[in-house]
Amino acid sequence: MTITQLHYVLAVAEHKNFTKAAQKVFVTQPTLSMQIQKLEEELDVQIFDRTKKPIQLTETGQKIVHQARNIVNESDRIQDIVDQQKGYVGGIFRLGVIPTVMPTLLPLFINNFIKKYPKVKLKIEELNTQAIIEKLKEGHLDAAIAATPLEQEGIKENVLYYEPFVGYIPASHRLHKKKKIAVSDLDLDDILLLQDGHCFKDGIINLCQVSRGFSDDHFQLESGSFETLIKLANEGLGMTLLPYLHTLETKESEKENLKMFEDPVPAREVSLIYNRSELKMQIIEALRSTIAGVVKGAITFQNVQIISPVNKK
Template identity: 35%
Template sequence: MTLTELRYIVTLAQEQHFGRAADRCHVSQPTLSIAVKKLEEELNVSIFERSKTRVSPTPLGDTIIQQAQKVLEEAAAIKDIASSGKNQLTSPFHIGAIFTIGPYLFPRLIPELQRLAPDMPLYVEESYTATLRRRIRHGDLDAIVIALPFTEADVVTQPLYQEPFVVLMGKGHPLADETKIHPEQLNQCNVLLLGEGHCFRDQVLEACPNLKPSLDDPRGNIRTAAEGSSLETLKYMVASGLGVTILPQSAAMVGHYSASELLIKPFADPVPSRTVALAWRASFPRLQAIDVIRDSIKACKVAESFKP
């Protein structure tokens, strides 16, 4: 039994497909399949139930996989402990952020970090909160930047900054002359939202509960909310005259569209907002690196950079 075999069965349980699991582990499908079968023979149990369409853990296999995950986490902790005895600002640092933060934070964070810790390579990635949660637990990432609320056992979460929401609309929109927008004024607008799985979508609907009925409206009228895959997609849709959208303030840059084409409007008080936070494993020993990452993010002043 090896750590590699344990990593294979954990990944296979997550993907429920030999091909996808092999891709994630950067091995061929036969290599992964043989290793899993070898471990099952060594333990004399069936860890997985195989069918033509999917692979799923057996009840006993599920228990084995949970224990394997714990072993992998402890093995990752050994590497962390070893790293802590070295210069904490020279080893690579892997950080992830949700899709609605990463594109607007990372371009500012990287040069700021190069100034504060020039010898620490930074690797960045963007994903959904659920994926980042799993990757921080598994030791694939050293820290993640997410929006609160966020809770995870044995993970430290520290708020970084509060970011207000704004409304993006075309210059010819009926609300274009308004100084500030009240959520109720959006009731008769075609509000463009992110798709399911984005936490920012949930935060918008919580801040503007008056929009929820339009999501279930089967008539497809003016109040029906459209869904986009990214904030940048929504901005292009607004520029095309398809409606308005709600953005975190850091995403309010309109790119190559001029201020005469797109307008950024603040909300009236109380202004809806989100709390952006940094999270890392409680066992992560490179606290000096965490401090530098936190200080670098705060120095970026992302939420203050694009005030309407």
């Protein structure tokens, strides 16, 4: 049994196709198939059910893949130990970022990070929270930036900042004249929300449920971006809630529509999350310190109430 064979097994388990798996690990398909067959013969078990399309893991194969992932990660740890001993911060680092954080946080820190750590090759992917959790657990991401707490076993959360919710309330809305709004003012009937899959939407629903016991079957209009929600609000279709960093680029003509909450201000917790057994801790720490440095000047709120991003259905 070799580490290389285990790499091949993990590739097939991921792609459910021998040809695609071979391309992923840069070998020919016959070579990959032969090595996996040799491993199955050595173990005297069948790892993959080749009669099914796409290829499926057998019951024993599922257990083997789980253990193979642990072994491959531990073998990578040797190089990681050497890198840390040398103080080397470099290599490929796969980072997932949720959509409601990507456009506002990334521009704040990415240039600083690239200049300070030029040997790190960041591969950044925009993913919703559920996809991030799955990819972290499967080893396809090194870390991610997401709203927390997520209550996921095996995933460590390192808080980066707390980002308040801000109301965007046009002149035609009943709450527009208020200097500050209260959570009790909210009504899901007239809040424009993001589409399913966005944890920021679930946070808003949780906020309203805590306040007045709303169910989540009131809203009817959903969109995929905050920009669209703002335009819809301007058309008199309701109000919306925005993350604080998103409001920093609001047009001058629309700033009067922004309304802060009364204390304690509802906020989301944004964290750098990663597998508890994660390697590349020197890169994770470099990311954390870089982001903390730039965000500290942008968000200074203290009295906040953290709203869970977890869907409470």
